[in-house]
Amino acid sequence: MATGRPPGNSPRTDDALAPPRSRGRVLDAGSAAAILNNFLEAANAVGVDAEERFRAALLGLRRHPEEVLLAIAKVQAGCRRRDYPLRWALVYAATQLNHNAALPLLRDLVLTPIPAEESADPHSFSTVGEETVLRTTAVEGVGRLAAGGNKKALDALFKFLAIPSLSIRRASVQAILRKDRRLGKRISEHLPVDQRYLLKVVPQKVTAVPQVPNPRQHLRRAEGRLLRKPAPPAFADDGSPSRTRTRRPRIGG
Amino acid sequence: MATCTVPATNNATSGDNLYGPRTCWQEFVDWAWDAYGFENDYWDDGFGYEDPCNRDLPLNRTMNALWILCYSADDYNNDDYSNNCLHWARRYTWNQIDNLRSLCGDGSAVASASGSRVKLYLGYWYDQNVVVRASTLVHEARHLGGKSHNANFPAGSIFGEGESGADSTWDYHGAWMYEVLYLWWFYADGRRTTQALKDRAREEANLYIDNAFATHPGFSIG
Numbered sequence: 001m002a003t004g005r006p007p008g009n010s011p012r013t014d015d016a017l018a019p020p021r022s023r024g025r026v027l028d029a030g031s032a033a034a035i036l037n038n039f040l041e042a043a044n045a046v047g048v049d050a051e052e053r054f055r056a057a058l059l060g061l062r063r064h065p066e067e068v069l070l071a072i073a074k075v076q077a078g079c080r081r082r083d084y085p086l087r088w089a090l091v092y093a094a095t096q097l098n099h100n101a102a103l104p105l106l107r108d109l110v111l112t113p114i115p116a117e118e119s120a121d122p123h124s125f126s127t128v129g130e131e132t133v134l135r136t137t138a139v140e141g142v143g144r145l146a147a148g149g150n151k152k153a154l155d156a157l158f159k160f161l162a163i164p165s166l167s168i169r170r171a172s173v174q175a176i177l178r179k180d181r182r183l184g185k186r187i188s189e190h191l192p193v194d195q196r197y198l199l200k201v202v203p204q205k206v207t208a209v210p211q212v213p214n215p216r217q218h219l220r221r222a223e224g225r226l227l228r229k230p231a232p233p234a235f236a237d238d239g240s241p242s243r244t245r246t247r248r249p250r251i252g253g
Numbered sequence: 254m255a256t257c258t259v260p261a262t263n264n265a266t267s268g269d270n271l272y273g274p275r276t277c278w279q280e281f282v283d284w285a286w287d288a289y290g291f292e293n294d295y296w297d298d299g300f301g302y303e304d305p306c307n308r309d310l311p312l313n314r315t316m317n318a319l320w321i322l323c324y325s326a327d328d329y330n331n332d333d334y335s336n337n338c339l340h341w342a343r344r345y346t347w348n349q350i351d352n353l354r355s356l357c358g359d360g361s362a363v364a365s366a367s368g369s370r371v372k373l374y375l376g377y378w379y380d381q382n383v384v385v386r387a388s389t390l391v392h393e394a395r396h397l398g399g400k401s402h403n404a405n406f407p408a409g410s411i412f413g414e415g416e417s418g419a420d421s422t423w424d425y426h427g428a429w430m431y432e433v434l435y436l437w438w439f440y441a442d443g444r445r446t447t448q449a450l451k452d453r454a455r456e457e458a459n460l461y462i463d464n465a466f467a468t469h470p471g472f473s474i475g
Contacts, residue, residue: 015357017299018258043449044265085382089266123418124362125376128411133456166409167463203475206437216334218398232323233280249305
């Protein structure tokens, strides 16, 4: 609900946010960097030509795998450690190369120890969680290389089983089993006894798992009152006419 | 009153370049402002009230998450609770949240929920991509529905083995289950988005499945 400002002499309860100190340019110019930048833009674009644009960008990426990998490593080294969206996109780009040259970068990332938790409230936000997602994405990339016959990639997946992370272990187990279902016994030997249940974790489709039976029953008050809130406006690609109201953020003004 | 600074960020990889132009839409801003109870005094002073189309600022980055909740189902107007989570998450969140505030925070939590209020902190806009921001609102909305976490994190959990904050099982229907389900449906059937964001949603959901339930549900996202 919109409320007026507090009386002039009362203490402020809200915070202030200062603009960035410098906008900076994360991606350098240069051929491989430009190809990588093009891929990152295309991977996050939609529109009538988005699919075609993405395919073209991916082709460009795969045409210069070694150079692109160097560019990825360079951007990784230069970006803010907590810019997880960018860091994840870089790992994603490396996996999308689907090239054996990406193995060292992906393997090294997975094997790099996860820094200690920085958050005082990991339930809300966990730096270990974010670092783990980078690594599980890399494991999937290594898994694709292993499925394509790269023996070093398969060896790396077994090595990952020693990492004390449920998610990295689970992703590695599933990647190995995708390569060869007969490797279950060997996997089992690499897992701690109390985590061998990971062998039984089954990849599923969302339609195959239990849903929320009746979300309405989990509302905090009677629905009759809830329905007073109107539905959002119909989505229009070209925007919609503005209504004039006060105390709302004004676009363009 | 605290003062914090917008960190350097890449709006392409966070998804804000994709959704930002869509939320630079007065009618949507007007609707969301009321539906989620944005409180004016908490969104000015640099948080974006004065510049709602600025993708670097919290207001636009929050609107982008709300746009995902509202329009990611193919037939997005069909938000009946008998449908899947991708459809009803928008209705569930605006039904639960009456007051939305932006704050600097202390760098630990990205969001918190109490009563009918959700507070968002700096990490919400700059550590999370836009899809995860949407799922965070689903998580917090479930807490507003009166469901607290009821178990400790399992052995090996990234959230801290033995610490409180886990849901006992998938069938507990807690905040983690809601969040995972939303991310999973987004991965499986999200529209007007990119494969990269869908793949990122899958990774996040698998992380929660592995680490946020005292008893592992026994499945992952295939």
